[in-house]
Amino acid sequence: MPPKKKSSSIIEVENVGIDVDAEFDSDSEDEARRRSRNRKAKVKRKAKRVSDDDDEEEEEEDEKPSKRRGQRRRTKPQDSDEDDEGDKKSVASKASKVSGKKGAKTSRKEESEEEDEEDERVSKKKRGKAASKKEKEEQNNDKKGKASGKDGDNKDKKKKKNAKLTSSSSSSSENDDDDEDSLSEGEIAALMEQVEEKKKLISTIRSKPWRMKKRLLVLKEAQQFVEKFEGALGKGKGRRLYAFKVMMTKKLIKFNRDFENFKTACIPWERKIKEVESHFGSSVASYFLFLRWMYGLNLILFGFMFGLVVLPEVLMGLPYGSIPRKTVPRDEQDTAMDYSVLSDFGGYCKYSVLFYGFYNSDRTIGVLKFRLPLSYLLTSVGIFGYSLLVVIRTMARNANEGGDGGDEGEFNFSWKMFTSWDYLIGNPETADNKYASITTSFKESIVDEQENQKDENIHLRRFLRISANVLILCCLGGSGYLIYFVVKRSQDFAKMDPKKLTWLQNNEVEFVMSLLGLVCPPLFETIAELEDYHPRIALKWQLGRIFALFLGNLYTFLFALFDEVTAKLETEKSIKNATEWALSEYYANYTSFYNTTDVPPPNVNPADVIRGPCWESAVGREFVKLIVSDVQVTYLTILIGDFARAVIVRFLNYCWCWDLEAGFPSYGEFDISGNVLGLIFNQGMIWMGAFYAPGLVGMNVLRLLSSMYYQCWAVMACNVPHERVFKASRSNNFYMGLLLLILFLSMLPVVYSMMTLSPSFDCGPFSGQEKMYDVVIETIDQDLPAFMGTIFSYASNPGLIMPAILLMMLAIYYLNTVSKGYQQANTDLKKKMQLARDDEKNRRNNKDSTNQVMKDLEDLLPNKSLIPPPAEEEPPPEVVEKSSKSTKMKPGTAGKGVNVQKEVSLAAPNPRRPVTRAPGPRGGPQAGPGRGRGQGASPRR
């Protein structure tokens, strides 16, 4: 064929290609909708088509789509003003259709045919120049084409057949025209567009809300098309690459999912806690989360302590029995292995690696020259530093997550209702848990909501709250004084002969303390009933109050401890003097006897050496004993208070005069505040005691581990959920805050003893030093280069420290201000969002309140009339009239309109007020536009 003709057609196609670019997307999207719309019109169109076909002289017997093609081809040439060529083409195309069936065709025909198919929609534009009749016909055909795509099976098949025809022909055409320089660029571009479009269709086929049957059909069609033409474009490889990519994406998704699952499975006790949460609510679960967090922290502390202190001493230090501090004294040796002694951490336990006294004071130990004393001190300080860091970091992160547990989401209940069921659940047990957790979470939200809706007498409430606080303060003060009094008395008793004292007098302090711990928490809880807080807030108050009470506990303990320490220090001083005197005597005797100055150390069995009381080990023992007894008490309480009670209630209920389960004893509830505080105080003991008893951290890890399992079991087996299951605050920051406080409090005595008390002279890593921190100074002086020493001396200069502290305080102040500003902005934005949502609601529901401003205005008007209005005074009846008019009146008219607008601006703050309440349907007395001033005074209440 002539090259000229070809080029012209190329131009045409190129134009077309651009158009396609612009139009195709929207068309394909609209296609589905249009199809459905057109379905009804099908019959009509059919009739029309018959008449149209009469006009056409050609290919009545051919399939509809191909006919359409033929017609369009005719219109195109007209448009490019090449009539004769167009005729030729149309003829050729006719032939092609016939020949297409036979399988013989030319490339030219092929091209035109393809072109046609591509430009189905583009042709609409060109049709503008064509005859109106043809245009109509075209449209009809177009619609038919779409309709055929829709769901008529046979039509679809026909279309498909067409596609197949064209595609097969295209491939054959390629084979045929070896001389031909393949498809021109424009055509390729257009083809690619189409292929892309089909690909898009394939990828989005899932999102089409069609029935599967139809989807399959469309999909098959599109896939065939893509396959053929990608092949035609030499893109067979691309397809495989594409498939590969898709496969990889899927694999990646699956891998990510598995990895997530794996990660979740790696979180210890996640399932246990979830189970507890689903039955007892997030508040109880928050305790277990806290416990788990604490376990993690202690594991790390244990790692430090064990790796840097205990293990080096065990591996590289001197063995047991080599020196006095590592040997049980002679007079204790008989009973050293007795159970009663061991269980009291005496005997072999006391002279073991568990306690401070065991550690040797050699500067370095082993072949590694490990500086144990330095390591001991730094690890002990480091434990505090690390704990502080972790607690504060956790608090900060929790604060970011924010929220005090209330649901701020606008669709809280809706989301709970429609998205809480996990459709993935395929296991009856999980399903049971899910049911329980959904119910629990609904109950939690209901409690919150009830709290919001509570209509209360604010003055009475305030009075009650104040009086409750006064009562509790009285209780706290009373118990504080009681503790103080008892401790004082016990000091007096201590001076007397212990044999003269009664048992009660001996154990008065402990007795009073446990009595207070037993009586006060329930008392506080009872008093807190007066306050009628939301349970979540009530828990916080309860925690704070019991915390204050327990501080007394801590105080007495420390008080007693320091008494003991000072006493020990005195005895130690005398023993030290005695040993020094004995030693000097020995030396003097030795030199005078053997007449030599080279004196060997006295050859005494380490068990027989006179030794001091080693107050550090004694303190450590106190802590260990305390922890152990605490564990025993806690576990026994659970066993008796929960388990035994549950067993009795459960089984005696069959033969009892009243209903035990519903009546008096009932089952126990999980005591959140008590458990949390127990955990916190326990941790305080650990922090304090870790310095004196390095083994304590390890014991605590064991304790937490066992109590995790034990309490989980106990709560699931013996307890019932709280009456008002409430949502825990999302951040456990209240617990963390208490923990921080305890951390600080427990740091004080330890640091004090490090800095001021002198260590025992014959036991522990610091023996022989004046103060414990001398180890550090010694290291700085001897082992670090000289300039480091100067740096440290400068850094510890008060002149440098004071400005640094000042700077820090200023920074804190600045950051605090900034965060407040952000908070303000946050609340403002929240308010705005709420407002916008409200507005939207109102706008959509503007059946009677066509103008919100006007409505508010109406509400306001009577009030405004009491104040001298800016315009003229109006008597009340007229106000009513005006208000009734004002609904119809547009602001911005004359006279009164100006007035109205002013009032609008004045009224602006008021309409925001009811934002806290979602606007209900506007019914009732307010519905009418012409309401009087009497009702206007109380807007929408």
Added chain:
Amino acid sequence: MGNKQTIFTAQQLFYRYRDLAPQLVPLDYTNHPDVKLPYELIGSMPELKDNPFRQRIAEVFSEDGQGNMTLDDFLDMFSVLSEMAPRDLKAYYAFKIYDFNNDDFLCKSDLEKTLNKLTRNELTEEEVRMVCEKVIDEADLDNDGRLSLEDFQHMIVRAPDFLSTFHIRI
């Protein structure tokens, strides 16, 4: 989506479908025999049997509305509930599932049914009433006392975990 993958999943699904009732479903499906599986069989699939809404799911996706499913319905169901299905489609079908009385609105009775199914009737009537009121209050944009599809979509597209919970892996 590659051609291969789609067919593969469909094949898988077909075997799942057939496994439910090997005696009813022929292995050769090329000429689309008219086979329907009764709801009893569909509802006993492990993926569905613990779902409180299984009956509704089957009803919504079956063409006859009775829960009896053809293979196409079956494929439909799993394609909507698959991970890949877009949010809007899922929202639409979720709406249909929760619309118990098929009136194209979620009215109070629908909500109550949903809630009772979710909580196994453990909430008191008072609580149920309150929750339903709250839901309508939250999500009803046009204040007609019931949720239209539009309301529902507006609400559900904002839900953080709708997509992660409203799907079934097979």
